[in-house]
Amino acid sequence: MYQVIGKRTPQINSVDKVTGAAKFSPDIRLTRMLYGKTLKSTHPHARIVKIHTHKARKLPGVMAIITGADIPNNEHIVGSYGAGDFSVLTTDKVRFIGDEIAAVAAVDEETADAAVALIEVEYELLPATFTVEDALKPGTYPIHEKKAESRQVVAGDVARGLAEADYVLEETFKTQTMEHVPPETESVVAEYDGSLMRVWAGTQVPYWDRVILSRIFDLPMSRVRVMVPFNGAPMGGRDIYRFLFIGAALAWKTRRTVRMVRNREEEFTCTTVRQSYNFHMKFGVKRNGKLTAMSCETTIDAGAYISWAHSLGQSQGHLFSSIYKNPNIRYIYTPVYTNNCYGGPMRGFGNAEVNFAIESMMDMIAEKLNMDPVQLRLKNAIEPNYKTPIGWKIRGCALKECIQRADEEIKKGFTPRADPKKVRGIGLACGVHWSGWRVGFNSIVRRTGYSTPEEVYNQNPHSPYITVKDGKVRWRLGFSDVQQVMDSDASSSIVVVNEDGSLIIHPSEPDMGQGSYTVLAMIAAEELGVKLENIQVRSLDTDSGTFGWGAYASRTTFVAGRAVQDAAREAKKALAKIASESLGTAPEELEFRDERIYTKSDPNTYVSFADAAFRSYSARGGKVLIYKGSCDPDSIVPDDMGHGSIAEAYAFIALWLIPPTP
Amino acid sequence: MTLHTERIYRVTIKVNDQPYEVGVGAGETLREVLRDRLGFTSVKHGCESGACGACTVILEGRAVQSCLLLAVEADGKSILTLEGLSSSDGQLHPLQRAFVESGATQCGFCTPGMIMTAKALLDEKSAPTTEEIKEAMQGNLCRCTGYIKIIEAIKSLASGR
Numbered sequence: 001m002y003q004v005i006g007k008r009t010p011q012i013n014s015v016d017k018v019t020g021a022a023k024f025s026p027d028i029r030l031t032r033m034l035y036g037k038t039l040k041s042t043h044p045h046a047r048i049v050k051i052h053t054h055k056a057r058k059l060p061g062v063m064a065i066i067t068g069a070d071i072p073n074n075e076h077i078v079g080s081y082g083a084g085d086f087s088v089l090t091t092d093k094v095r096f097i098g099d100e101i102a103a104v105a106a107v108d109e110e111t112a113d114a115a116v117a118l119i120e121v122e123y124e125l126l127p128a129t130f131t132v133e134d135a136l137k138p139g140t141y142p143i144h145e146k147k148a149e150s151r152q153v154v155a156g157d158v159a160r161g162l163a164e165a166d167y168v169l170e171e172t173f174k175t176q177t178m179e180h181v182p183p184e185t186e187s188v189v190a191e192y193d194g195s196l197m198r199v200w201a202g203t204q205v206p207y208w209d210r211v212i213l214s215r216i217f218d219l220p221m222s223r224v225r226v227m228v229p230f231n232g233a234p235m236g237g238r239d240i241y242r243f244l245f246i247g248a249a250l251a252w253k254t255r256r257t258v259r260m261v262r263n264r265e266e267e268f269t270c271t272t273v274r275q276s277y278n279f280h281m282k283f284g285v286k287r288n289g290k291l292t293a294m295s296c297e298t299t300i301d302a303g304a305y306i307s308w309a310h311s312l313g314q315s316q317g318h319l320f321s322s323i324y325k326n327p328n329i330r331y332i333y334t335p336v337y338t339n340n341c342y343g344g345p346m347r348g349f350g351n352a353e354v355n356f357a358i359e360s361m362m363d364m365i366a367e368k369l370n371m372d373p374v375q376l377r378l379k380n381a382i383e384p385n386y387k388t389p390i391g392w393k394i395r396g397c398a399l400k401e402c403i404q405r406a407d408e409e410i411k412k413g414f415t416p417r418a419d420p421k422k423v424r425g426i427g428l429a430c431g432v433h434w435s436g437w438r439v440g441f442n443s444i445v446r447r448t449g450y451s452t453p454e455e456v457y458n459q460n461p462h463s464p465y466i467t468v469k470d471g472k473v474r475w476r477l478g479f480s481d482v483q484q485v486m487d488s489d490a491s492s493s494i495v496v497v498n499e500d501g502s503l504i505i506h507p508s509e510p511d512m513g514q515g516s517y518t519v520l521a522m523i524a525a526e527e528l529g530v531k532l533e534n535i536q537v538r539s540l541d542t543d544s545g546t547f548g549w550g551a552y553a554s555r556t557t558f559v560a561g562r563a564v565q566d567a568a569r570e571a572k573k574a575l576a577k578i579a580s581e582s583l584g585t586a587p588e589e590l591e592f593r594d595e596r597i598y599t600k601s602d603p604n605t606y607v608s609f610a611d612a613a614f615r616s617y618s619a620r621g622g623k624v625l626i627y628k629g630s631c632d633p634d635s636i637v638p639d640d641m642g643h644g645s646i647a648e649a650y651a652f653i654a655l656w657l658i659p660p661t662p
Numbered sequence: 663m664t665l666h667t668e669r670i671y672r673v674t675i676k677v678n679d680q681p682y683e684v685g686v687g688a689g690e691t692l693r694e695v696l697r698d699r700l701g702f703t704s705v706k707h708g709c710e711s712g713a714c715g716a717c718t719v720i721l722e723g724r725a726v727q728s729c730l731l732l733a734v735e736a737d738g739k740s741i742l743t744l745e746g747l748s749s750s751d752g753q754l755h756p757l758q759r760a761f762v763e764s765g766a767t768q769c770g771f772c773t774p775g776m777i778m779t780a781k782a783l784l785d786e787k788s789a790p791t792t793e794e795i796k797e798a799m800q801g802n803l804c805r806c807t808g809y810i811k812i813i814e815a816i817k818s819l820a821s822g823r
Contacts, residue, residue, distance in 0.1 A: 010762045017770030018777060020704030020744040027703035050759040183708060183716065183771035186818035233806050302725050513769025513806050603685040 003593060004526040006264055011518045012532060013230075013511075022230040025202050026187040026261045033189075034063055036250045036260035037112035038243075040270060041094035041118050044130070044339035045143065046123035050092055051102055056118035061111040064253045065119070067091065067102045071249050073216045073459060076449035078240045080310035085144055086342075086448055088216060088245045093126065095304035096341050098269035100242065105250040105258050114487040124198035128339040132278060132299050135336045148335040153317025153642030155389035161293025161328030165284025169365050173281065177301070178274035180346055184232020185267040188247035191257035197224045199248055202231040203238045204512060205550035210542050216245060219253055221542075222316035228510035228540040230309050234513075236345035237272055239308075239552050260603055272344030275309065276301045279357040284328075289379040290373050293328040296320055296357070302335035303342035309335035311439060312343070315640050316354040321390045322432050322650070323399070324356065329389055331642070342512060345552060351433055359429040374407040377430055382652070393645045400447025403430055413658040428656040436647035437553035440637035441484035444475070453480075487609075489647075490632035491560035495524060495567040497575070497625035499617045501595060501610030502534040505564060508548025509556045510540040516556040520564045525557035527568035528575075529592035530609060558649055559631050574623060578612045594636035673737040678746025679704065686733040693717045693728035695736075697745060704774040706745035708803075715802030718775035719743050725782035727801070744774040747781070756819055757781055763814035768806035776802050780816045789820050 016022040053065045068074040068091035090101050102119055106112035120299035127141040132333070134140060156426070162168055189200040197219060203209050206226040213224045231238075233300035238244075242609040243260060246617040277300055298316065302309040313333030321329045382388070384397040406428050414426050442451065450456045452467045457473045467476045474480070503524055511517040517537035525532050548560060576587035579597040581601040583590075583605055592598050598606030616622040638644030670685040677700065686695055696719065697705040705728055708716030719728045720742040746753045757777055760766070767773050769777040776799065783790060783798040788800065795816050804812065 008765075010765060014762045014767045014770070015754070015758075017767040017773045018744075018754070018761045019748055020702070022770050022773075023703060024706075024771065029701065029703075042757060112677060181805060183706075183714070183769065184805070185707075230770055233769040261707065264711065264713075448730070513771075515768070644739055 001567065002526060003529070004017070004522050004532070009340045009518060009522060009532065011515050012521050012535070012537065013517060017230070024184050024230045024232050024506040025189055025200050026184065026259075028189045028200050028229065028259070029562055030189065030191070030257045032256065033254050033435060034105040034107065034250070034258045035112050036105045036247055037101055037109065038100045038123045038246060038260045039104075040123070040266070041097060041099040041101060043094060043125060043129035044097050045126040045141070046094050047126060048091065048101060049122035049124055052120040052122075053102070055120070056104065056115040059106075059111060059115050059118060061107040062104060062115045063256065064105045064250060065115065066100060066249055066253050070253060071216060072218055073449065075459065076455075077216065077242075077245060080308050081165045084445060084451070086242070086307065088242065089588045090251055094123070096339050098266075098341060099304060100270065101245065103246050103250055105256070105304065106252050110118055115618045126355040129641055130338055130340060131306070131311070132301050132336045132338065135338050136299070143304065143337040143339060148302060148309065148337060150332055150334040151310060151313060152333070153321060153331040153390060154329060155321065155641070155643070156328035158293045158295045158328045161255070161326070162282065162284040165292045166287040167365070167368060168284045169361060169368065170280075170282045171364065173241065173279045173360060175277045175353040175356060177276045177340070178346060180235045180237040180271070182235060182237055182267070183191060184235050185262040185264060186238065186241055186243040186271055187259075187261040188244045189257065189259045190247040190251035192248070192251040192255055194255050195223065197248060197252065199226045199244065200229055201226065202234060202512075203228055203243045203244060204234055204236075204240070204510065204552055206510060206540050206542050207508075208240055208550060209244060211446060212240070215447070217248070223541070226542045230389055230539070231510055231512045233513045235347050235351065236552065239345045239550065243383055254378050258601065263369060266636045268278065269341070272307060272346075273303070273341050274346035275303065275312070275343030277353050279354065281357055281361050283361050283365060285369070287369065289369060289376045291324055291326040291380050292326070293318065294326055295330045296332070298331070298333040298354075300333060300335045300340055301340060301343070303338055303340040305342040306335060307342045308344050312345070312350040313641055314439070314638070316350040318390065318392065318638070318646060319351055319354055319432060320358065320394050322388050322394075323382060323430060324379065325382055325386070327389045333345055348433070351431065355429065355431045360427060369428055373428060374403060377403050377428075382432075390641075391638075391643045391645050392650065393636075394650060395650065397652055399430060399432070399652035399654070402652055403428070406430075406654040406656035410656050410658055424659045425657070426659070428654065430652065430654040433653065434508075434553055434647035435554040435558040435649045435651060436489050436587050436633045436635060437485070438489040438633065438635040438646050440636050442484055444480070446486065480593070485637055487637050488632055489549060489559065489635055490630055491553065491555070491563045492546045492628060493520070493560065493563040493567045494544060494546050495564065495571050495627045495629065497571055497613050497627075499614050500586055501530065501608065501613045503528070503530055503536070505535065505537045505538055506544040506546045507540055507560060508546040508563065509551040509560050512551055514556075516551065516560065519557050523561050523564045524568045527565060527572055527592070528609065530595055534595070553647075554651070559633055562631035563629045565629065567627040568632060570627040570629060571625065572624065574616070574627070575609070575612045579607050580613070582607050582612070642660055664710050671734050672737045673734055675738075676740040678741075678743060684733070688734065690733045690822075691729050692719070692731040692733050692736050695733040695745055696728055696740065696741070702743045702745055704813075706771060706774060708771075708775075713803070714772075715775040717777065718778045718802065720778055720782050723782065723785065725779045742781075744777055749780070755781075757784070759817040760818050761812070764818060766807065766811040766815040772802060772804045776804070776812055784816070784819060792817060794818070795820070
């Protein structure tokens with residue numbers, strides 16, 4: 001049925017990877033580059049009293065030394081739910097070892113390192129906290145002015161569900177901090193010539209970076225360009241990363257090209273981690289295995305800054321509610337600040353952690369009920385065309401099939417030992433994940449960095465977003481009445497058909513090695529019948545205008561893929577019209593395959609795809625063959641209780657584990 | 663210009679059959695010279711401590727971590743980087759082709775180091791077992807593939823060429 005889809009296809013850019021032609025951000029060499037290095041805190045918690053840079057400035061070859069004070073809009077660059085507590089360079093107090101407070105641009109790396117070593121900082125040491133337990137004790141020295149709030153995902157009546165249960169299991173699970181250890185460390189090449197800012201970086205979210213850069217440096221987006229070369233597997237760690245903005249700040253200050261690459265020690269120290277969690281779960285179940293209630297109280301070791309902690313907690317609440325049928329859900333999560341490294345997304349965005357706890361609970365319940373863990377899961381598993389109590393619209397779902405298949409594989413591959421004293425472990429777990437993520441980022445925070453007009457006024461009294469009326473600061477008319485919640489999860493694309501029938505695709509998300517460019521090319525190849533070797537996917541460049549939310553949440557195939565399909569179908573319509581004029585066949589009767597456009601009823605009546613394309617370029621009044629496409633999935637932004645459906649499609653998983661035969 | 667160099671050492675190294683004469687500092691690593699000075703960007707900066715293998719090149723027939731060698735140690739020696747593996751008319755080496763066809767690349771960052779180590783192995787042992795492949799490759803880390811396709815790619819050439 002499909003010509004291209006479903007067929008084993010090497011990545012379209014893997015030849016570049018095996019020849020060394022593939023250039024990652026740290027491989028970019030431009031003339032007269034400067035090299036940047038940062039000064040990090042060596043204390044977990046300390047007030048910055050004064051930063052002395054005079055000795056460092058005297059070093060020959062030092063071109064600039066900056067602190068947060070040198071950056072126009074240094075504060076509030078990122079933070080979930082408007083709690084934008086993170087700056088490009090920290091100015092008030094350092095909150096973890098690795099917190100960056102100054103940066104140097106110099107003629108070479110050695111000079112930059114030497115200059116950093118000459119910067120002297122007067123710190124007032126403060127008590128530091130390293131565990132959630134300590135942070136929750138009354139009287140602990142605060143890390144931020146306000147503690148992070150608890151939030152929740154709730155449906156039904158958990159108290160009643162627990163009361164109705166024949167058995168209630170209550171357990172606590174802890175998961176550990178993890179590092180991404182990306183093969184390519186954080187890096188950025190940034191340049192600013194006084195007019196245009198250009199940034200090359202292995203980012204996952206170039207359009208996010210652009211809006212933040214535009215905000216930081218008061219530049220219209222037309223003067224900010226973010227480009228993503230080959231990208232060495234950030235795995236969630238470069239979903240808005242500070243190093244990129246520091247590099248841009250050095251470029252902005254020096255009006256030069258600045259290259260910054262983290263060494264491995266900095267990568268471990270300064271970059272986001274997968275946070276540790278504490279899950280306190282309470283499940284109610286009937287004797288026959290049917291769940292009556294699921295409750296969980298989670299604390300998140302958010303570390304020094306809020307970062308993505310609120311979003312991670314909410315995501316876990318969604319996942320908690322969406323594997324098993326059960327009307328009574330309560331997921332309450334509290335990010336807790338500590339002086340550990342701050343967290344961020346990492347492979348699964350909270351799923352692996354909460355799933356471990358949920359599935360452990362299910363196994364323990366099965367044991368208590370003396371029930372096959374497979375049967376327990378089958379009894380409760382979500383089915384197709386089901387709306388979960390928090391509103392996830394499940395359309396397709398093969399969870400039960402997956403569980404049954406896992407069960408078959410375990411039974412096939414495992415024989416218990418005769419000796420009851422020798423055990424071999426087998427295991428099964430199931431879960432769910434999303435393909436897309438419509439979570440309603442706050443549009444005011446995105447555009448201004450702040451969540452109140454007073455905060456904007458304090459930063460810039462002349463901000464275009466505010467007015468002062470009767471002595472009170474307000475959002476300007478027409479700005480605040482825009483919906484506060486961004487209700488989009490869109491991707492887009494441009495497909496260009498060249499005169500020779502070859503294609504160029506401009507994507508809206510960068511490939512991070514997962515092969516998304518290959519997927520986009522395959523989709524275009526399938527729609528238009530063009531060979532893969534004649535399709536190029538350009539590496540992400542925000543100047544293309546193909547806006548997309550970013551490479552995260554497993555969204556690129558499902559959302560960006562359909563944007564390419566949309567553009568390719570527009571191209572197909574136009575070329576069908578051209579071919580139809582040539583062949584005398586109605587456009588509906590035409591088939592696109594093997595780089596030909598032929599009549600379905602008589603394949604020998606055809607024009608080559610290339611000839612049809614050329615015709616458009618060479619004829620009077622011919623159309624330029626540039627087609628745009630977009631896709632915004634049919635999902636629903638969650639409300640304050642977490643009710644909504646964040647993706648249009650959800651993937652269900654069952655994993656099984658059997659030991660190798662001895 | 664390096665800040666702390668008291669003396670410059672003139673070294674001659676052959677890279678991909680081409681001789682280069684470079685003035686290096688005593689503390690400069692071979693990795694720095696190959697990548698930063700001579701522009702062979704396939705030689706990656708991964709850890710600078712010999713743990714990840716991303717900087718692997720072939721020196722006098724042996725796979726080495728170029729971040730652990732001083733440039734002066736390579737004086738008079740012959741080095742092969744990934745850039746020198748394809749033929750002069752651009753034909754892929756069988757190892758490169760195998761990596762493409764087996765799906766052994768994802769982000770591609772570890773790929774140069776993987777291919778160089780694999781080449782050194784296959785030059786020494788034309789038919790390594792899976793265990794021998796794993797042992798030879800254990801100094802090259804990959805965060806994407808889970809290694810299985812990389813081993814398959816190498817194994818596909820392991821019946822002698």
